[in-house]
Amino acid sequence: MRIAILALAVLGLAAGCGGGAEAPAAAAPSSGIDPAVARVVEDWPLPATQPGSALPDLARAADGRLLLAWTNSQPGRRHILQFSSYHPGDLRWQTAPVTIAIGQSMFVNWADTPHITATADGTLWAHWLQKNGTAPHAYDVALSNSRDGGMRWSTPFSPHDDGTASEHGFVSLWPQSPDSLGIAWLDGRNSAAAAAGGDASGRDAVDAGHADAHGAVAGGAMTLRAAVYGPTLRRSLDTEIDASVCDCCQTSVAVTARGPLLVYRGRTAGEVRDIMATRLIGDAWITPLRVHADDWTMPACPVNGPAVAAEGDSAVVAWYTAPAGVVQVRAAYSDDAGTTFALPVELDRGEAVQGRVDVALGDGQAWLLWLREDGDGQSLWLSRRSPDLATEYQRLQVARVAGRGRGTGFPKLQVANGVAHVVWTDVVDGVAQLRGARVLAR
Template sequence: MKVFKIIGSLFCIICLISCKTELKNTAEISPGAVLPVSTVINLKNPSEGNSSLPRLFAENDKLYMSWVEQKDSLSTLYFSVFQNNQWATPVNVNSGTNWFINWADFPAIAANNGNIIISYLQKSANGKYTYDAKVNLYSTATKTWKKNIVLHSDGTASEHGFVSIVPQGESSFYVAWLDGRNTTNNTNHEHHGSGAMTLHGRLVNADGSMLAEVQLDDRVCDCCQTAMTSVNGNPIIVYRDRSISEVRDISTINIVNKKSAPPKTVYNDAWEIAGCPVNGPAIASFKNNVVVAWFTAANEHPKVQLAFSKNQGKTFEKPIKINTLETLGRVDVVMASPNTAIVSWMENIADKTLLQVMKVYADGTKSFPVTVAETSFKRASGFPQIELIDKKLYVAWTAVNGNAKTIETAFISVENL
């Protein structure tokens, strides 16, 4: 593992504007070593070959990561668990030659008392955006996998994806996805015409049984990620909504006692845009408090915003602007305490693209941004992921070198943010 110096003060940010970012190797760090202030510790990764699309999920002291490796036309879905300061041997979950592999619409993973669920997308017809959302389930009761379970019941050759998952009860999961069954008469990804993209959800049990699916919103943005958290066992879904006048702001839906409340707008950015920006929100919670992070370019001013809720996501406070430079969005967020969030995003400086993280407090104060890595503005770099375990922020992202893609992982002690 190598230590990298990163931006830790406003002075460094000013310097970066006039000169290129420099990340210097300084020492070898052994497991358990005390970290110097403002350091990113790179980890030895479990992925190999042409790997991308990482997704992180934290359960107690276990950190899960799923990803996809591609070789010729074959796509293989893996996951690994990080414990005792290292990634375990990867588990080969499933593979296929007819999967839909997309930089923005990628597998989701969650765990619940050892039961594991991982989603993926499989083409259902020859259309560019005709694919099904499927899940693979591992049950601790049977010690076996059930694979290739279709989430939706419509049977249409349409788009189904952008899956998000949270644990429910002792062994179940609530799963939400974007569902294009009403768009089947349309031929383009924006789905203008007779029907709009919808948001659906359902409860999935570890044995593969499922409750009836529910339509949660009848008109949503076509290709932005959904995200979920859970407060007192009740899921809260965040997504990019879509009005008749093409305003695409961020909404949430609370699921209480298996019933969905009406959608609520987190903040009225009033971002009117004809097409999907492919830039979904993120959500996290700590006890009864919730935080949402998102990208907007309302009034042609791109920015990343973050808003806290102190009442289980029923209402949100005024948003806090996050980015310091020209931003690409691609956000993720976690909560370190009821009034502290850590957010990640991507932004540009000169000819470089940086993966940044920052600690943000509910009173509006912020730490200085910390650069995790230099990355790529290209779609192939995907959406970086963060998770928090034992006062350490873990980060996963896709490094791009020409046509080659590799997954990188690292951690930062929260006290150093």
């Protein structure tokens, strides 16, 4: 398993954590949707039609709209972050592609991608990454909002002010209140301080030549931080949640009836990298606890974070793991907003399992999405289950994906009106492009 963090190009995108060379793409049908499930899975045409569009995010607003954000990158040209909104009831896109940000200093990465969300007052919020210095993984989080449906965006600002040329990213956004935003991110300020002092012990190995970076995490680990921003963009509740976390795994958040539930991959001094969960209660985050004791000991970051969804007190977390070398996708259910979790359900296992999971809860059902890759290429799979995960109603291959390796990134999933909406990156003839599908419950 190749997990080293390399600074290589993937489809013209700046590689970061876990970057790697892309295998040649095979020819693919226009949608990639499996013909065997055509009556259940239908093509979902997306407004992101320009070649080079990739790195999707899909969020559901309080009014039921789906918000799709993506990055368009062309070799030797500027990166463009765009979005559009979709109304599931009308089965139509409400807006043509709208540009959020544009520039050559964006840090664009297959795993550390932009996100979009909306608060109940109608404000849109988006984040992206900006280069900070010349080091390969020195970049900041840039955050901006729009109060007019995305036509105008505020001057971008950073939720962190440590001023270090270090990695800041793997962001989660959530509506903290009708007019305020919560944001969590991985923060490398302590890694930078340790490196400046000649101690990189807390930093994951960058390549095979940095085996000494697998040591103890004290004094230089990646941290998990969070903050809240109101309508005046004043920062509050700026908190370090965990002083040692996995460097390059995505975070994920869902709002429960008891507050936002944040999940991420932890990292102990013994290099155990299990999934952790914490919830914001009032002004404080509760002590993070393991979703399940996988006891996966791993000497470097797998670049494969968890996903969480919630509805009331119900919450489901899905994740990739490989204890004792057995690759698996697991999911666990909580009926108390993430305070405790039942034993996990195994969704898939074997060397073909890539993970890159997503999960959604809606209409009394749980939907779980993950990626596989075997000798025939990549495939996107979906399981529809009871909310407690005990009963599987439906399992199907949503699509065959022409691209291979990391260039296909992380697929995204949302459920609206009983229909699962899926978006993913494909790579055809070396060019990234977005695909979409709607999956009916049958």
